[in-house]
Amino acid sequence: MAAERIDGKAFAANLRERVGAMAAEFESKAGRKAGLAVVLVGEDPASQVYVRSKHKATVAAGMESFEHRLPADTSEADLLALVEQLNGDDAVDGILVQLPLPDHLDDQAVIASISPDKDVDGFHVTNAGRLAVGQSGFVPCTPLGCMMLLADRLGDLSGLEAVVIGRSNIVGKPMAQLLLDANATVTIAHSRTKDLPAVVKRADIVVAAVGRAEMVKAEWLKEGATVIDVGINRLPPADGEEKGRLVGDVDYAGAEGVAAAITPVPGGVGPMTIAVLLRNTVVAAHRNAGLDVPETL
Ligand SMILES: NC(=O)C1=CN([C@@H]2O[C@H](COP(=O)(O)OP(=O)(O)OC[C@H]3O[C@@H](n4cnc5c(N)ncnc54)[C@H](OP(=O)(O)O)[C@@H]3O)[C@@H](O)[C@H]2O)C=CC1
Ligand SMILES: Nc1nc(=O)c2c([nH]1)NC[C@@H]1CN(c3ccc(C(=O)N[C@@H](CCC(=O)O)C(=O)O)cc3)C=[N+]21
Numbered sequence: 001m002a003a004e005r006i007d008g009k010a011f012a013a014n015l016r017e018r019v020g021a022m023a024a025e026f027e028s029k030a031g032r033k034a035g036l037a038v039v040l041v042g043e044d045p046a047s048q049v050y051v052r053s054k055h056k057a058t059v060a061a062g063m064e065s066f067e068h069r070l071p072a073d074t075s076e077a078d079l080l081a082l083v084e085q086l087n088g089d090d091a092v093d094g095i096l097v098q099l100p101l102p103d104h105l106d107d108q109a110v111i112a113s114i115s116p117d118k119d120v121d122g123f124h125v126t127n128a129g130r131l132a133v134g135q136s137g138f139v140p141c142t143p144l145g146c147m148m149l150l151a152d153r154l155g156d157l158s159g160l161e162a163v164v165i166g167r168s169n170i171v172g173k174p175m176a177q178l179l180l181d182a183n184a185t186v187t188i189a190h191s192r193t194k195d196l197p198a199v200v201k202r203a204d205i206v207v208a209a210v211g212r213a214e215m216v217k218a219e220w221l222k223e224g225a226t227v228i229d230v231g232i233n234r235l236p237p238a239d240g241e242e243k244g245r246l247v248g249d250v251d252y253a254g255a256e257g258v259a260a261a262i263t264p265v266p267g268g269v270g271p272m273t274i275a276v277l278l279r280n281t282v283v284a285a286h287r288n289a290g291l292d293v294p295e296t297l
């Protein structure tokens, strides 16, 4: 039987609806809209696409979107000065600096300059630390979106074997932390892992966040596994194509024959990332205005 396709796009649309309702309620209580500032340095085409879809989604949810596009040769001092200005701007509840930054800019220094209370990406060490010790803060959007899909599909994750492939600060590590908090038994695999296929074979839940097109094969999966594919990989254009296809880190066509459920690429985790970003921004707005955060968020 073919695996069920986990429709992240539909789930995300529903979440954006709910966030929109909370944003409207926030506006009526606070007398202003919740605001998200997005900073893009340089002209990377993929980053431009993401920033444009974040802007559209922010406005559609009834929030204010402040876009700052800076030239690729922006100095670190100028970028830090902009973040400082946004930190002090009461109309701005959330700040997102699109990564990766051009090589001459230090990602970590820039993330460190964002006020943890406006760090809706959840990348600041303060928020990473809060997640690690179980305090409330901001959780990175992509892993939180993956957890929402897993909770919706599987309910209680207690005792399930979860394997996260990838250990980046923005996806793999926080993903593992959230799975652990949900009482899964968690393994983190990475480029030095010996016999990755055997490690993946144990998993009831596989989260692939590697950045290698269709690396995870059907034969690696346990029958009935739930597969969350975070990877976004652009294949080289085939004959007659202008742009190459977008594929995940999992061989979807093969995995469909073994898994119980799997997220597609596109239409899976990607749309969740943006919806959770809006969710985090409305949460930030409530906290920054001293209002109770609605429980439904
Ligand atoms: N859908 C979405 O919303 C988002 C998608 N992404 C996508 O997710 C993917 C991962 O992103 P990100 O975490 O930022 O990437 P990074 O490049 O920061 O991390 C990749 C991880 O994969 C590991 N890895 C690399 N090669 C192998 C291998 N052959 N076997 C096992 N592990 C390997 C690396 O191991 P090591 O640590 O040893 O180097 C590293 O931990 C990318 O495709 C990215 O585009 C990212 C963010 C959001
Ligand atoms: N500070 C920061 N925060 C981020 O959250 C962040 C970032 N930098 N840099 C880049 C990555 C990547 N990322 C994605 C968001 C949405 C889709 C998404 O919507 N993808 C669509 C397809 C989009 C397309 O067609 O290209 C989908 O999967 O269906 C993908 C990837 C956020 N990131």
Ligand SMILES: [Mg+2]
Pocket (backbone or CB within 6 Å): 121, 140, 141, 142, 170, 273
């Ligand atoms: Mg994110």
